[in-house]
Amino acid sequence: MSETTFCQNCGSQSISGTAFCSNCGRAIPQPQLQSAPKIGPTLSAQSRSFPTLRKNRNLIILLIAILVLTGALVQSYTQNAVLQSQNANLQSRLTLLQNEANYYYAQSQTYQNQDGQMISQVLSLQAQNTYLSTQVQQLNLQTARPTLTEWGCSGSCQMSGGNTWPMDSAGARIGGVPDTFTYSPAYQATVSVGIFYLTLDQYVQFANCSNNANAPARISCVTGTYYDVPQTTYLVHFSSVYACTPGATSCQFFSYDFHLAEGCASYLAVFFSTQTGTINPDQSITYNPASAGTGACS
Template identity: 30%
Template sequence: METPQAAGEPAEQPPSYPTPPLVPYSPPAVSPPPLQTWQPAPPRRSRLWYASLLLAVIVTLGGLGLLYQDDISWQQQSGDLSRQNASLRDQLRITQSDYRTAQQTIQDLKTQALHPNVGIWNVQQHIDGPDFYLAGGVPDTFTYHLHATSSGPMSVSILTFEQFAASVDCVHQGTGNTNYCMHHQPKIANTWLNVTKVDYDFHLAEGCANYMVVFTAGGAVTVSPNVSVTYNPAPTFTGDC
């Protein structure tokens, strides 16, 4: 057992040991960092943003698809409406045309009711020579439609009864034959000499009952009359009345 050193006594020196030789230090070789095969997961907020973006893209594409389908549907409906509109316009034109035709028909019927037209002489008759004649009365209050053809030259006159009587006297007095005297009285209303066709509307009898028509010829002919009258009374006296 060691005892503490007494005061004033020199301290005992510890034994000395030899110093070990210095060995040079070489740091260890730096090895390359290992390749990272694992990536850390993105933060939750980033995942939500990407999901929202993807959802927005999907919704946008879906909306564009719906708009495209709607556009095609509207275009088809527009084409159908255009065709229907064209068909309706055609039907309207036809209806308007039928309406105008019906109006004209009604107007014609009203006119015919107010002014009926009646055929009065349409049988072929013969004139055997210059001493023969055909005669017919012109009814009053009517327009007289004189239409006639003949197989040869004929003469036609519209006479008053007084002129016809004077023509008969002319024949009896030997002034001329029937073919001459019937058409050479003064102030005859109308005369056609040596013709094969007559087309004339006579109005002087619409207010006067004093006219007749006479046909004669210089030789034998066949007359084909097509005479009609239209009721059209004049508001006052006409012609010789």
């Protein structure tokens, strides 16, 4: 009867005397012939070691797997630590960049506010410059063409007792119109007051008129064109002046204020009323010499 042996490599059974394993092809060691049997167990050490070798092989595989898994875990932990460190660095840089962005934004807002303030200051300075330029022009005009008060006063003074003048129904107040000046009457009165502008010759006719009931009656004796400001209780500067002809049914608008004395020293102003009352004048004149004779002097 043939004996059975086991392959030391894979543990498969083989017939005694077989040189190679039929399962894995490895060489099978042959037992040495002995001259006399030994006392004790007859199983060879090789056949007794098969379960131990298989157990050791599985243990080695398990250890290798544990080592591989441990290495993978260590590598994963290391990579995770590196990634966490990089993420922390990125978060730190992001925080720094955000802080810088906030700083530059705040600076930008500050500069914009300062720019807005500077623009407002420039606009304010431009407005002041325009105002001062206008003032300078007015002062230059006043220097070149000063305006003077000839009769009465303005403002609160105009209605004061010291600037109140009586008017009667038959008489008139006569004043000269200075040459080289624009004549600009203004007044407030308790009765309607009008103005006639007459040349010296016309005033002689006016004063000597036989129809002397009042100024409107005496104006009928005047020849030629005279100038009239219609009767009113309130007259302002730059008032309308009309050119009239005795006997005409109406007068024609001539100018605002009276300008014919700017080049002629031959005019008088006749303030008149057909009722008894008072007048508070604010009569002014502005220097404005004409380059040639005007009115009766042209």
